[in-house]
Amino acid sequence: SPCLCPLSPPYCHLHRHNTMADQNFDIPKLPGYITEDFTNRKNARTRTLDYRLGMSYVTPMEDAEAGRPALSRAMANMSTQDGPVASGMKLPGGGTVGKDEFTPTFVALDGKVLRFEAYMKEEVPEAPSEGFRIRQFSIFYFLVDDSIRVSESKQENSGLAQGTFLKRHRVPRTGGDQGPGKFVTWQDLQVGQDVMIYGRKMLVVDADAFTREFYSAKGIEQGEGIPIPKDPYFIRRKAAEEKIPLKVHDDRRERFLAFNRKVLRFYCQWDDRNSIYGERRPYTLHFYLEDDTVEICEVHLPNDGRDSFPKLLRRQKLPLSSKEALQDIGSKPARFYTDKDLAVGLRINVFGRNFLLYDCDEFTKKHYEKKYGITDFPNLTERIRTPAVGIPQRELPPPTGFGSEADSLGSIFNLVPKAPKRDEAKLMHFAGKALRFLAKFDEPLAPEDEERKFVIAFWLSDDTISIFEPVQQNSGIIGGKFLERSQIKNTRTGEVFKALDFGIGSIVEVNRHRFKICDCDTFTHKYIESKGENIKSQLYNISLTDIMRNLQKRYEEAREALRSAFHVMDEDHSGNITHQEFINSLCALHYDVSIEEAEPLLAWFDPENKGYISYAEFCDAIVRTPNFPRFLANWHMEKLNTHGHASPQGGTAKSRASGPK
Secondary structure (H helix, E strand, C coil), X not given: CCCCCCCCHHHCCCCHHHHHHHCXXXXXXXXXXXXCCHHHCCCCCCCCEEEECCEEEECCCCCCCCCCCHHXXXXXXXXHHCCCCCCCCECCCCXXXXXXXXXXXXXXXXXXXXXXXXEEEEEECCCCCCEEEEEEEEEEEECCCCEEEEEECCCCCXXXXXXXXXXXXXXXXXXXXXXXXXXXXXXXXXXCCEEEECCEEEEEEEECHHHHHHHHHHCCCCCCCCCCCCCHHHHHHHHHHHCCCCCCCCCHHHHHHXXXXXXXXEEEEEECCCCCCCCEEEEEEEEECCCCEEEEEECCCCCCCCCCCCEEEEEECCECCHHHHHHCCCCCCCCECCHHHCCCCCEEEECCEEEEEEEXXXXXXXXXXXXXXXXXXXXXXXXXXXXXXXCCCCCCCCCCCCCCHHHHHHXXXXXXXXXXCCCHHHHHHCCCCEEEEEEEECCCCXXXXXXXXXXXXXXXXXXXXXXXXXXXXXXXXXXXXXXXXECCECCCCCCXXXXXXXXXXXXXXXXXXXXXXXXECHHHHHHHHCCCCCCXXXXXXXXXXXXXXXXXXXXXXCXXXXXHHHHHHCCCCCCEEEHHHXXXXXXXXXXXXXXXXXXXXXXXXXXXXXXXXXXXXXXXXXXXXXXXHHHHHHHHHHHHHHXXXXXXXXXXXXXXXXXXX
């Protein structure tokens, strides 16, 4: 019938075979010419792999594939027929490699291994005395792919490279039933029967519990285990070893194996006080059980003044009679010390030196208790202990007169004198604070001394004293500085004067001058009444610019002191100081300023507003002090634009606090 396709016949894909069949091709049958109708060729490929329930498995190939070669079809049939023979059977524990519920074989049989014990009787023609040997094997049968691995049990001094005897693979059968796909399966392995593996006949003698359960589930019962015969060669060799006589007179090898690294430890003492410069010296005695040798090690005490020689006696046999050993140098001593001759409380002679054994360790006690039944070990440690000698105290010489007493002590404690350390926290806390007292001579030596008055100033920062005499008209005495500021010792206590040593009505002796305290100022009176707790009555009312100038002055005078002051400000020792710690430090320097009033200072020291100030920022802010007034003016201008008010630049902290908020 004619093609009804709208396309022309040469381009009709559905009826191309009809249109081409209707045409009459006249093609010569010569090499290189196409004589096959390529439209009738089948190019389909049969799938052998598929997925089911998320698992891969092999699908059987169809035999009706006429286009495939015969060898390919035979290999396909072999691959489908020679799968694991255990597929589709029941497993121990209720598991089943079933066909109703799909489970791939490699999943169900993974890790399922049958184990058999077997032996082989191997002829040894090259050794007439041996004849044959018994070799023991373990046969592992892997159900997942019907492969077999054979491992040989190791025997001591067998002379064979034992271990893996046969690597894991499918073992072909050897015999009359050979053919393609004929391999050894689990049905060929039975207890009491021989199995042939590459010409080696092995007798299966036993199986493990899992293997027996597997065969029981299949309906096959394995027989009872068969004992493996003894190897005559090993029997003869063991009997020969037992007949070898032991040399009683030379048991050094046996003692070495039994007592190697086993050492008795005794604590002993040598009393040499009868000789000149003699003393009692402690030692440790080691007795080696493996060869009855002795070594004596020195015990070095702290500051004993002796060279660090490790041993007094090197390891050797110690003769019982040192006199005979020293006299007969060319001959061997008759007897040596053994463990039986040593005990706690005994004295031993070590080449003329008598050592007292006063204690031993726990291993030594257990050895004597097990071998000799000795359980009483007296502890003589307290009896031989040397009375403790007190540490001599260093006597300090009087001051040299150069500098202060601390300077003199620096030349005593150090070969190269060092500057005395100052209490930086105290210097910061009491900087500029002084207690001032009005005093007179207690016992004037001349009539003109009765009306003389003195102002004694005690500086709280470093406990120094200065005395000033006011000028009095027509007194005939030139006033002025009476005593340079320095530390003075109190003759009653022997220590440097303290703040509370001064009181109204008390007598103070300074450089053999006796002064009677008559009066004091208000700050001193409050300080003495509060016993040093009230020191805030003289707080400075100073501007923020003056605070920065004072800090810069301190920085220029002593930079190391400023570093110490920064560490004092860092109360939590974090390496940085918080805003509150900075304000507390300013108050300790007697700058009466609150955290609200110090906002410009905090912005100057902490421009990023992190909440803390590092040491580098602290030093950098002090170095940039000349730029602080301009920064303060700009800060107030920004504050005025933002809130509509600002504190005057030159006002004090107190005046700013009283201003509008």
